[in-house]
Amino acid sequence: MANDYSWTCPYCRQVATIKSDNVSADTHSFDQNNKHGHLGLRTNVTVCPNSKCREFTMTAALYKAEYNPNLRIVGKPLLNWSLKPQSSAKPFPDYIPLVIRQDYEEACLVCALSPKASATLARRCLQGIIRDFWGISKSRLIDEISELHGKIDASTWQAIDAVRSIGNIGAHMEKDINLIVEVDPEEADLLLRLIEVLLEEWYIHRYEREAHMQKVIAAAQAKTAAKNGGNP
Incomplete structure (x- = not known):
């Protein structure tokens, strides 16, 4: 990962600086034989650096892709998925009904x-x-x-x-x-x-x-x- 960045954990809600050892990302490509053309599925796993949390989030995004000469995703994502957690819901304590x-x-x-x-x-x-x-x-x-x-x-x-x-x-x-x-x-x-x-x-x-x-x-x-x- 090129640069560190600020990130808020959806579990413990702490703001943290994400470094290369806290995140894993990869792209899976689809060839041009499908009717939508060349696509790339970008997955990202981020581990909360808070020692009391250490939960991970997992997201995926679908992009147009091309080789020039290496695989490159193009433009804004066509689709986004939050795989873990599955929604943007904030964690609230058990004393709320x-x-x-x-x-x-x-x-x-x-x-x-x-x-x-x-x-x-x-x-x-x-x-x-x-x-x-x-x-x-x-x-x-x-x-x-x-x-x-x-x-x-x-x-x-x-x-x-x-x-x-x-x-x-x-x-x-x-x-x-x-x-x-x-x-x-x-x-x-x-x-x-x-x-x-x-x-x-x-x-x-x-x-x-x-x-x-x-x-x-x-x-x-x-x-x-x-x-x-x-x-x-």
Whole structure:
């Protein structure tokens, strides 16, 4: 590999510098006898350099290819595959309800193949988040979202409001969550990015805050016990 580059591991989420000993790449060529002409399949395996992770990712991309005089891939990829992990879903901790994580992960998995199916799953995931975290339950997702106004910080509300006002997303949220509605890939991706923000801002921040407070409480109790000769 010619140059080192920055890379974010999809498993541990750490930013790392990838060097030649962390990556393996190769190209398999197809001859001109197939109806699409000369093609090259480029595979790439990257190992996370984080000693606590060491997971690997595997991707593949199909290109036009030519010999001049050696094999050379040409232009942008015709097709891309993420083989491991299979989607762009971020890993979220187990204390987030399983059904929410499953809907989110499946929505990410099918986003490229079927944006409308992805958006349907993402809409159900969003409703599950609001009902579980805030205890808000209305007949329509749009009404549940409206109920959040004034209960959450301004920047989070602006993100929610911005996504629900784009293209078919707004209409998508006003319908039955199980009804499949046409959305374009960019809209489906925006809905997934919103879900990631909410999982981070609500569940993870709350968990980390409570964990930090428990450490403070435990430290204070230990200090009090020490002053009292070991008694609380």
